[in-house]
Amino acid sequence: MPTVLITGANRGLGLEFVKQYADAGWLVHACCRDPAKAKALAKLTGAATILHELDVANARHVLGLARTLRSEAIDVLINNAGVYGGEAQTFGKLDGTSWDETLRINALGPLLVSQALVDHVARGGRKIIACVTSKMGSMADNTSGGAYVYRASKAALNAVGVSLARDLAAKGITVLLFHPGWVQTDMGGKSAPVKPKDSIAGMRRVIDAATAKDSGRFLNYDGGALSW
Ligand SMILES: NC(=O)c1ccc[n+]([C@@H]2O[C@H](COP(=O)([O-])OP(=O)(O)OC[C@H]3O[C@@H](n4cnc5c(N)ncnc54)[C@H](OP(=O)(O)O)[C@@H]3O)[C@@H](O)[C@H]2O)c1
Numbered sequence: 001m002p003t004v005l006i007t008g009a010n011r012g013l014g015l016e017f018v019k020q021y022a023d024a025g026w027l028v029h030a031c032c033r034d035p036a037k038a039k040a041l042a043k044l045t046g047a048a049t050i051l052h053e054l055d056v057a058n059a060r061h062v063l064g065l066a067r068t069l070r071s072e073a074i075d076v077l078i079n080n081a082g083v084y085g086g087e088a089q090t091f092g093k094l095d096g097t098s099w100d101e102t103l104r105i106n107a108l109g110p111l112l113v114s115q116a117l118v119d120h121v122a123r124g125g126r127k128i129i130a131c132v133t134s135k136m137g138s139m140a141d142n143t144s145g146g147a148y149v150y151r152a153s154k155a156a157l158n159a160v161g162v163s164l165a166r167d168l169a170a171k172g173i174t175v176l177l178f179h180p181g182w183v184q185t186d187m188g189g190k191s192a193p194v195k196p197k198d199s200i201a202g203m204r205r206v207i208d209a210a211t212a213k214d215s216g217r218f219l220n221y222d223g224g225a226l227s228w
Contacts, residue, residue, distance in 0.1 A: 001048070003124065005029040005074050007056050007113060008081025010038035012185035013132065016196040017078055020204060022049050029074070031056075031065065033081075056081045056109030057101070066116040073123035076207055079110035079131040084187055085149035094148060102149045107156035114164055114175075122171045128207055129164060133157045135179045138218070140227035158218060158228065165216030174215040178203050181221045194221070 004021045008014040010032035018030045022044060030045065031054035032038045038051070045051045052068065055061050056079075085102035088095050110131050114121075121127055135141045137154025158177055165175035180203065181194035188194075202221035209223075218226045 001025065001027045002075040002126065003027040003029065003073060004076040004078060005031065005069075005117065005120075006078045006080055007031045007054060007109070008033075010034070010041045012187060013180055013183060013196055013199060014078075014080045015040055015044075016200040017080060017204075018044055018049060020197070020200050024204075026075075029069070031081075054113075056113055057104045059112055062112045062116045065113075066120070069117070069120055071123070072120055073125070074117060074120040075124035075126040076128045076130065077114065077117055077121050079113055079129070081109060082106045082132065082153075082187075085153065089147050089149050091146065091148070098149050099152075102153045103156060106150075106153035107160055110157060111160045111164070114168075118168065118171070118173070121173055126207075127171070127173045128176065128210060129168070129173060130176045130178060130203065130207055131157060131161045132180055132203075133161065133177050133218070135226060138226060138228055161218075162216045169212070169215060172212070174210050174212055176207065176210055176214060177216075177218045178206070179218070179220050179226055 009030035033055040086098040161177040
């Protein structure tokens with residue numbers, strides 16, 4: 001049975017990743033920062049979908065999860081958890097308060113999780129690390145400015161992902177960076193054009209087909225190449 005580990009699995013894209021991989025017969029390690037409040041996720045848990053407490057910005061949690069999983073293999077690690085970083089992100093309105101936390105969650109979190117679980121992924125058959133980043137982290141795509149904190153955090157995650165791709169190539173690990181689309185979630189809002197089920201189905205298809213030559217690529221959820 002192939003195994004996937006998903007961060008931020010209690011709602012939005014993370015929850016949809018859990019549903020689709022569980023339906024496809026995978027063993028799912030579903031991680032969220034507050035299991036007591038994860039009602040929708042709790043309904044999906046059972047022998048093949050295991051709930052773990054994980055705040056990706058908390059190094060102690062991350063190391064604890066790696067210890068809990070001991071010698072298990074993870075075929076696909078999905079760094080999905082993320083935050084927007086609050087509304088005070090337009091020039092002239094910035095107060096700087098969300099900068100540290102947003103960069104810690106969106107960029108450092110995926111790096112710490114990948115570092116702690118690298119041996120688990122190396123033991124897996126597929127050896128994939130997928131990071132859910134955003135076109136908002138692209139310089140080429142930035143035609144509208146603003147969103148300083150979120151854009152900087154996803155640009156940092158893109159840099160992290162490319163370094164991971166280089167550093168982990170020798171272990172046979174493929175690192176993918178995904179823009180999931182503008183998706184109907186708490187973060188994306190109700191007017192977003194893409195439904196979670198289509199975004200996740202697309203990313204799963206790309207993950208299934210990925211090979212080592214895709215490592216370090218920045219991809220749309222449908223597999224199209226994106227500019228940095
Ligand atoms: N939706 C879009 O249009 C869109 C577009 C581009 C990129 N993305 C990216 O896609 C990913 C998923 O977003 P979404 O749309 O599903 O957003 P969402 O509905 O707001 O869900 C975010 C998830 O991340 C979790 N999370 C936040 N901080 C965390 C932390 N420190 N540790 C562990 N989990 C944490 C949240 O948990 P809590 O419930 O505990 O807060 C929640 O499960 C994010 O990385 C986001 O930046 C989304």
